[in-house]
Amino acid sequence: MTLVIYDLGHIFCNSSIIKKDNMSxxxxxxxxxxxxxxxxxxxxxxxxxxxxxxxxxxxxxxxxxxxxxxxxxxTKDSLILYFAEQKAELIYDLTEDEVMIHLPTKERIKKFLVSLAESYENDKDLTKLLFIEYRRYIGISRPEINKERSPHYRLIKVLLCLLEEGIEKGEVKGSIDTRMAAETLNAVYFHTLMVWLKSENDFSFSRDIFAKIDLLFDGIGD
Amino acid sequence: MTLVIYDLGHIFCNSSIIKKDNMSxxxxxxxxxxxxxxxxxxxxxxxxxxxxxxxxxxxxxxxxxxxxxxxxxxTKDSLILYFAEQKAELIYDLTEDEVMIHLPTKERIKKFLVSLAESYENDKDLTKLLFIEYRRYIGISRPEINKERSPHYRLIKVLLCLLEEGIEKGEVKGSIDTRMAAETLNAVYFHTLMVWLKSENDFSFSRDIFAKIDLLFDGIGD
DNA sequence: GGTCATAAATGACCAGGGTCATATTTAAAG
DNA sequence: CTTTAAATATGACCCTGGTCATTTATGACC
Known part of the structure; x- marks a missing residue:
């Protein structure tokens, strides 16, 4: 699986389900x-x-x-979940990007997450709206919610791919648990997103993410 | 500043504000x-x-x-915020722990977060309740909410202390931005908490945190 | 076209969170 | 002890999310 930096355009200008002729x-x-x-x-x-x-x-x-x-x-809230799923769809539908494919793993992950961050930065209010969905993440899981369609799940899946490729290329420690590493990247990503959403002043989400990935790759310990 | 592993006991059996005699x-x-x-x-x-x-x-x-x-x-929701603040109080009121004070920085952070995790593990339902508060973190910040009293803020403060001590002792890279590192640890901690709260099966929150701190200290990159 | 079972639409209704004009209590001043 | 102003308490009321018994539309079958 390979990735492309995609345009997360206009969630709200979507993307209706297509009607087919043979339908009743x-x-x-x-x-x-x-x-x-x-x-x-x-x-x-x-x-x-x-x-x-x-x-x-x-x-x-x-x-x-x-x-x-x-x-x-x-419920009224569930509408947001549908909007969020639409956004997740965009993460999932990734295709090749000729420029990125040759970058080292760290740079690819960086570019991927920074691009995502930038797409959110374009519309802070909309992003706030979508991430109320996070609440559901906490509450009692309802059966009707499909985990595989959540943005979280999909992001982790992409990161997992990138990390595994990184191990093959010798750019990522072979000893690490890739699931855990992907989850950690995801955690940092989403938490930074939350902090950014909450912040009044305009600190740059994408710049923050950029620096944090360095930290994660190089480690805190001396 | 030094730390103690404390007993996060019974949030709901609290801790009323004390009445004084000279009050009207x-x-x-x-x-x-x-x-x-x-x-x-x-x-x-x-x-x-x-x-x-x-x-x-x-x-x-x-x-x-x-x-x-x-x-x-x-609001009704704001009650939860007060409960959460009570819990945060416990993080803040840290005092010396003779055993922990001599451990290396990584172990101290680990022990600190793992103990916190364990205290949450004792009452999953209560923890779920308290963390609905997270939602507020996302929505439009209301002026009446005191950031300094939030669990997030306090946890970061403690981590910041530990990291700065770590740098002094040469156990943490002097080149890192401690604020960013503390925020990253915090992010991983809370995200893992969220995932755990959401999980049906009983994966161990504290064990997961334990492994993730190793990852953060040693780094992902090879 | 007519019949009937079933899917879908409807809106009166309810429950619970939150408001606000009014009533009551307190504290201070005379 | 009265008066008065401000703090506090009150509950009728409003608003909005969500329910459900009833009505209406659809399509399979004859």
Whole structure:
């Protein structure tokens, strides 16, 4: 598996599920409704923020009854999970990048995470919104949530690949537990993201990540 | 500054604010009421969980009107923040530990974090509850929240001390940015905590932390 | 086209968090 | 002891997320 620095564009301007011709009217309508809820809520969230948008507004704007909303999304919060999954999709759909493929492992990981960081930096408010999803990470795991589709899971998977390649190339200690190392990188990445989201002043998320990867590779101990 | 492994005992069996004799009747009553809310809600949370406890129940049990609750705590969630602050207090009130003080820096940090981890492991449900507080970390910072009292801030402060001592003793690279290193340790610690809280199977939080500190000290790179 | 089982839509309804105008208590001054 | 202003307590009320019994739309089968 090889990677590309991709453009995490416009989560909210998405990406409706595609209708196919051989679908029944029912299935088509269902998809249409779900898409409409998705689009309308994205629009409203952008305009007025998540907390200030009510289900009533969403359903009114989408031209459906309130109850119908809950046929498609179990809770208001769950909408965010869907947005987050969309973003995760972008991490997963990685393809080759001719420039990056020849960099040393450390630089590749750095470039990968820094690019991710930069994409988040472009829209702090949207990022805040998406990461409320983190809460779910904490609460009692609900069965309906697919772990494999979470951004966390996917990021770790990519890092794991990079580390294993690094070991093969002799750029990463063969003795380390790659799962643990990937998790650690992920931890630092997400924690820095959180701190950045919380911060008032504009410290640079991507620059911070850059420095921390150096630290992780070289170690703290003398 | 030196450290002790302390007993993070019983957050919910706390630790009321002390009334003093020279207080006016008003002040005494105020403190009494706040304490009662605190105690009653702790009791109810333990019995039925946070979500299943209503403000009505708390106020009824505490013998006050609903509105009064909101004179003391701005939201229901904010109660958890107070519980978390109590826990943070325990991190802050560190004193000497004769055994630990002579260990090498890496071992001291390890022992410190592992002990913390173990104290959380003793009550997973309570820990889950407290860390819903993490959510606030993400949302728009409210002015009333005192950063210095948060567990995160305090943990970093302690780690910073330990790292600086480590540099003096030549056990930690003098070239590193201690703030960044402390933040990284903190990140790994909290992220592992989160993953553990989320996990169904009982992987050992403290053992995981143990291994990850080795990784951080020795570095990933070859 | 008509019948019927089932999927989907509906909106009245409820519960619980949070507000606020009003009532009560306290403390200080005269 | 009264008066008065400020602090505190109160609960009726509002808002919004979420439920559910009922209605409506769909499509398989005849």
């Amino acid at each position: 009217l029912r299935e088509k309508k269902k998809i249409e409704t779900k898409n409409r809820i998705f689009e309308v809520s994205g629009k409203l969230f952008k305009e007025k923020g998540f907390e200030n948008t009510t289900i009533d507004e969403i359903t009114k704007e989408a031209g459906i009854a309130k109850g119908t909303f809950f046929n498609y999304f179990p | 009747l008003r002040e005494k009553k105020k403190i009494e009421t706040k304490n009662r809310i605190f105690e009653v809600s702790g009791k109810l949370f333990k019995e039925k969980g946070f979500e299943n406890t209503t403000i009505d129940e708390i106020t009824k049990e505490a013998g006050i009107a609903k509105g009064t609750f909101f004179n003391y705590f701005p």
